[in-house]
Amino acid sequence: MRWREWMLRVEAVIFAAAEPVGRETLARVVGKDCSIDLLIDDLQEELRDRPYEIVFVAGGWQHRTRSRFAVSIRASQAPTRGAGPALSDFEAMVLMAIAYFQPITRGDLSKIFGKEVSRDTIASLRNANFLASGPRSPTPGAPYTYVTTKHFLTAFGMETLRDLPDIEALEDAGLLSRHGVHTEQLATVVDDEVAE
Known part of the structure; x- marks a missing residue:
C-alpha cells in the first residue's frame, strides 16, 4: 500500500513539473531510502498501454506523449503545454x-x-x-x-x-x-x- 502511494506521489510531481524532475527532488517526496529507479520502472510498466509515458531526458524524468500520437495531436489543433517556438x-x-x-x-x-x-x-x-x-x-x-x-x-x-x-x-x-x-x-x- 505504501509503495502504491509513493508511485502516485512520484507520478504527480513529474506530471506537474514544467521541467524534467531529478532524483533529488523525487527523493524529497518519498524518502532517500526508497529506490527511485524501481518506482519509475513500476510507473513505466503501469503506463505501458497509455498514450503518454515517463521518459528520462536532460537529467530528469518527464511525462511525454508517445510519438505515435503526434499526428493526432497536430490534427486536433488543440493548444499544447509543451509547444515550443517554431523555428525556421x-x-x-x-x-x-x-x-x-x-x-x-x-x-x-x-x-x-x-x-x-x-x-x-x-x-x-x-x-x-x-x-x-x-x-x-x-x-x-x-x-x-x-x-x-x-x-x-x-x-x-x-x-x-x-x-x-x-x-x-x-x-x-x-x-x-x-x-x-x-x-x-x-x-x-x-x-x-x-x-x-
Whole structure:
C-alpha cells in the first residue's frame, strides 16, 4: 500500500513539473531510502498501454506523449503545454551546428554556412532558451561562443548531447560539414605561430 502511494506521489510531481524532475527532488517526496529507479520502472510498466509515458531526458524524468500520437495531436489543433517556438529551417540548421560544434562563435557559424549568421538568428534561439553564452573564444577579440542549454535537451528528448545523431552519418548525407570550421581554425593557429 505504501509503495502504491509513493508511485502516485512520484507520478504527480513529474506530471506537474514544467521541467524534467531529478532524483533529488523525487527523493524529497518519498524518502532517500526508497529506490527511485524501481518506482519509475513500476510507473513505466503501469503506463505501458497509455498514450503518454515517463521518459528520462536532460537529467530528469518527464511525462511525454508517445510519438505515435503526434499526428493526432497536430490534427486536433488543440493548444499544447509543451509547444515550443517554431523555428525556421535556417534557425534549425544553426541550432544543429551549435549543438555539434559547441562552444562556437557566430563567425565560425558564418563560415560553416557560407553566409553571415545574423545576431537576430542567435537572439531568436536564445529567446527560445535553446542557447546560452559559452566561454569567450581564445581567438583575437575574444568573441562570445554559444552552447546549447538543458532546455534544448528537453525539447528534443535527449538525455545528453551524446544522443545527437552520428555526425559522420550526417556528413555522408551532405547535411553537415566540419571542413569549413576546422580549416579556418588551423589557419588561425598557423598565423599565430608565424606572428611569434
